[in-house]
Amino acid sequence: MDLLILLMLKLLVSYIIFFLCNLALRRTSHGCCYILHYECFKPSHDRQISTELAGDIIKRNRNLGLEEHRFLLRAIVSSGMGEQTYGPRNIIAGREEMPSLADAISEMDEFFFATLDKLFHNSGISPSEIDVLVVNVSMLATVPSLTSRIINHYKMREDVKSFSLSGMGCSASLISIDLVRSIFRSLNKPNFAIVVTSESIAPNWYSGKDKSMILSNCLFRSGGCSILLSNNKALERHAKLRLKGLFRTHMGSCDEAYKSCMQKEDEHGRLGFYLGKNLPSSASRAFTQNVRDLYPKVMPVKELLRYLVSRRILKKKEGGISKAAAVNFKAGIDHFYLHPGGAAVIDAIKKSLKLSEEDVEPVRMTLHRFGNTSASSLWYVLGYIEAKKKLKKGDRVLMISFGSGFKCNSCLWEVMRDLQQDANNIWEDCISEYPTNNVTNPYMEKYGWINLAS
Structure with missing residues (x-):
């Protein structure tokens, strides 16, 4: 019990310091x-x-x-x-x-x-x-x-x-x-x-x-x-959004991560972009580290206390961490803007953050309509949620993206006012069609037989 009290006091002091520093920054207009x-x-x-x-x-x-x-x-x-x-x-x-x-x-x-x-x-x-x-x-x-x-x-x-x-x-x-x-x-x-x-x-x-x-x-x-x-x-x-925090993780010191995706020439001298087999593991490590950095800074103090108590105190008899110790990002985040790098990427992050299908709907629809447009992809996801009129004043939005090097970057935004669909929104002409219960895959219909081929 003494250990629990000490941990709670330390966390409370840290939260107060963070709150005061953040308040001072907010009052400095520039x-x-x-x-x-x-x-x-x-x-x-x-x-x-x-x-x-x-x-x-x-x-x-x-x-x-x-x-x-x-x-x-x-x-x-x-x-x-x-x-x-x-x-x-x-x-x-x-x-x-x-x-x-x-x-x-x-x-x-x-x-x-x-x-x-x-x-x-x-x-x-x-x-x-x-x-x-x-x-x-x-x-x-x-x-x-x-x-x-x-x-x-x-x-x-x-x-x-x-x-x-x-x-x-x-x-x-x-x-x-x-x-x-x-x-x-x-x-x-x-x-x-x-x-x-x-x-x-x-x-x-x-x-x-x-x-x-x-x-x-x-x-x-x-x-x-x-x-x-x-x-x-x-x-x-x-303003539409205010930046609350930005967190950058760079795994470039690790040779495996550094070489996982890069521009290079093949053995015949043809230039292209290489995607290595170790890319998923490199992305996973970068993502895990980034989450560790941002979690204590974006979660409400109540959720931080719950997680800390669960992880340090409530142990299973077998010696493992209790289910209550699972990170719950949805306690402090209202919307998740994930990088639409592909269906497998979306599924992996969904599982890691314990998100629902509704949470990843915007990124799946963005991938279907516009594909992976690299660094600009996150803003098409933002356009989708705004077109659906789901952004309300005070909502907290988390953006997560990956990049060569290997990097994982994330940032937290606060919605400054209820956002309605702009007349010039990129989704204006098709938002009524999304989401669909069954997004047809035309490539599957035409080329699905390839999966059965040896």
């Missing part, structure tokens, strides 16, 4: 980080990858044997994606084996200016008011930089602080948010920042037959998002 608006990219209809087109693209690869052909079709069947996802124009046109720099830049420009034009128009903020610009595109670095293209197009101010991030993988958008937060904290005045997050698919299509590299061709789709942020507390009532 220490805040708000999302005022965001715009997800929806490519034109002619860029949709249907079942038929996906099969044709695979057939075009003359380097594939029967075994590799079946492997790719099995991957498509189990991907969880529908027929309305989008690809770059050069691949749809059959020019994937010889992409040009123009293809890569055109893919980015189409996304940049479609979302940023809408962002400035719908937020009422002028390009000349932007103080910080962060662009993250992992697999494309141009000279001049991608940020310079945006600055030139919109004639932004000479003193705008610009950053181009590459190589960060699917977790890049949360890293960009962290960078913006750090800049806000270093400044002594209100600022506007824009994060532009996407991935370059056009020049990175793998045309070889290495199974560990052709898999990425099935997993990734075109997309992107532009996000407007500010540290101006006077704009709080206009």
Whole structure:
């Protein structure tokens, strides 16, 4: 009993210190980080990858044997994606084996200016008011930089602080948010920042037959998002979300994790993106460590006490931890935005966090409609929940993403007002169709027989 009292006192003191520090930060207006608006990219209809087109693209690869052909079709069947996802124009046109720099830049420009034009128009903020610009595109670095293209197009101010991030993988958008937060904290005045997050698919299509590299061709789709942020507390009532905490885990010091996913050439010199067999175990370790870091900082004190007592005191007679010691994230989180990296990824996180099917509905529907758009995927999930009018003032939202390196990043947001579906929401034209009780898998219908093949 004395041990229990001591533990409770220590936890209470820690909670009080954390609460006071957090309160002090909230009262410092420039220490805040708000999302005022965001715009997800929806490519034109002619860029949709249907079942038929996906099969044709695979057939075009003359380097594939029967075994590799079946492997790719099995991957498509189990991907969880529908027929309305989008690809770059050069691949749809059959020019994937010889992409040009123009293809890569055109893919980015189409996304940049479609979302940023809408962002400035719908937020009422002028390009000349932007103080910080962060662009993250992992697999494309141009000279001049991608940020310079945006600055030139919109004639932004000479003193705008610009950053181009590459190589960060699917977790890049949360890293960009962290960078913006750090800049806000270093400044002594209100600022506007824009994060532009996407991935370059056009020049990175793998045309070889290495199974560990052709898999990425099935997993990734075109997309992107532009996000407007500010540290101006006077704009709080206009904000959608306020950043409460951001937690970054990097497993790069472990060789196995570092090499689990990376851009490389195969034995024939063909460039592609390698996904190793040890990727699931690396992701699991990074996720476990990230959860350990964020759990004590995002959970209510009542839940922390319950977990601590359960883990330290209530033991089974066999010596194991009692069932009551299980982590209960739903005690402090209202919505979960998971990275839609694939059906298997969603199932694994669902099991780890003990989530219901309703909790993972937004990410499953995002995967089905838009696919895995890399670093921008989380914002399509946000758009889904907002379109469903499920975000109420005071709700707490947890975002979880993974990235090469190997990284697991997460952040906690607070909803600042009841959010209704914007007229320009990315899901506007189809939200009434989701969720469906039985999301049809067109790839299963056409290629399901492959799973029975030897």
